Amino acid sequence: MERSLIQAIAAALPAGGTRIVRGVGDDAAVVRAGGPLCVTSVDAIVEGVHFRLDDGSSSPADVGWRALAGALSDLAAMGAKPGEAYIALGVSHDVGEEQALELMHGALELAGVTGTVLAGGDVVKAPVLTACVTVVGWADSEGELVGRDGAQVGDLVGVTGRLGGRPSRPIPRLNEGRALARAGAHAMIDLSDGLATDARHIGESSQVCLQVELEKLPLDAGVPSSEQAATVGEDYELCFCIAPAERTRVEDALRTINAPTVSAPPTAEVTWIGRVLAGAPGVSLLDASGNEQRLEGFEHRW
């Protein structure tokens, strides 16, 4: 979706008042609920736009899994504990109900793996199969959470896992996100639109430049180039910025996490891919010769 619409919507929103700790512009909204903080994110996926069922690349259950994974990944990027999920299904008249139910079963599989409770939703008719997933996560205090806006000049830039593979059943890095928050990450985002775009979001929000060396990107099996790994998106790995002094602490923390082993995903080790500089806010992607590359991922969220 074009950025102009997203920016126009964001500009139309009034200030949120004192209950809103973080509003539009981060991975999830954070609302003060009295004591704990309520962390909420919404993700919609649409047949023919985000997935196809007619080419055999995904089953309806895969789609349900991915819809929930995309929303939970936003909670992971905040360092929040997963809580509840709500799924609004748009079901087309002809293909229909069996697919919708399979989709729900795929979502329920991931809900079980991650300890998320599916607590409600809506079912409506729609031209194509559509799923809108709202997830609510929790944190005991604001200090437990990590936004996009805290990266500091001198930080290291790291990513979890391997990029570019676009797995049909991605594992949202919830445990890794909380571990990185505890380890002192200054800024964090999940790679839904591709590193080129998502790292830029951190840079722009933090008013710093994330300099990334493309040859250091950890490529998933079968991914032919760093350029592809930086732009494909839907990895749902985490990109984060942290002080160099915490490097060992991060590596130790991620090594001890028992990542969910459904479909035997790669262990979410950490790879250090760059550093945070002063300069034009955004991202600077350097190839092996030190030349800056202009790459864009797919972008549709606000």
Place this chain on the structure above:
Amino acid sequence: MERSLIQAIAAALPAGGTRIVRGVGDDAAVVRAGGPLCVTSVDAIVEGVHFRLDDGSSSPADVGWRALAGALSDLAAMGAKPGEAYIALGVSHDVGEEQALELMHGALELAGVTGTVLAGGDVVKAPVLTACVTVVGWADSEGELVGRDGAQVGDLVGVTGRLGGRPSRPIPRLNEGRALARAGAHAMIDLSDGLATDARHIGESSQVCLQVELEKLPLDAGVPSSEQAATVGEDYELCFCIAPAERTRVEDALRTINAPTVSAPPTAEVTWIGRVLAGAPGVSLLDASGNEQRLEGFEHRW
């Protein structure tokens, strides 16, 4: 949407654990957030299914208003305080962005009227204009909230406002819902699918029979029959059950509410339309001759 799919989805859900106070089967889910309770509902509306833009009956801003109204109405039916809203927009390629932005402005108007904060969302491409609205409301304790399952034999059945008019900018009865909860309502639901269907939901959830006299239904201007008022839906008025001893307390409470006066909606007075009996769980709709009528509203939520 057919009930079989909704029932199949509900049957697939595992038990929610101790944090879930109310899950699928009420107007909204209720989750324990430490101290306060988090009350969440999701409503999706789709062009060509729930609204049309090509016949001049609704503007995009009206659609945005109604999308948010439908979700907030679920909070009203629980007796919850409105909190935050999250809107996932599906925007079609050709008609596009201007309409989507107008839709957001309509939602923001109602957000302002009701004190709801729009805190986030998503924007994706879709075949037709689609809005999925998640609203989060709050309550300090479970005793503040009213479900569908508490109606008792001997209760009076009441409704707010006037039915059947299907206003283009309905006002969710948030203040009325909280007043009715405070007055001791045993069960409550908002009229999204039509009284015939929604009152049945209370009867089935409470394992009682709501006997409604159709001639007592308060018809909105221009509505030709009680049958139409009972089946049209999207009134977003409240139907509730309460002990006869609280009748005056309810009438006094609703008279003192200053309902929002955007588009000068009718004051949400109360009309007593029936009573709660033992017998086959559901609803019994009696015409002026005392004969039972079989009527069904439009049903699509779970």
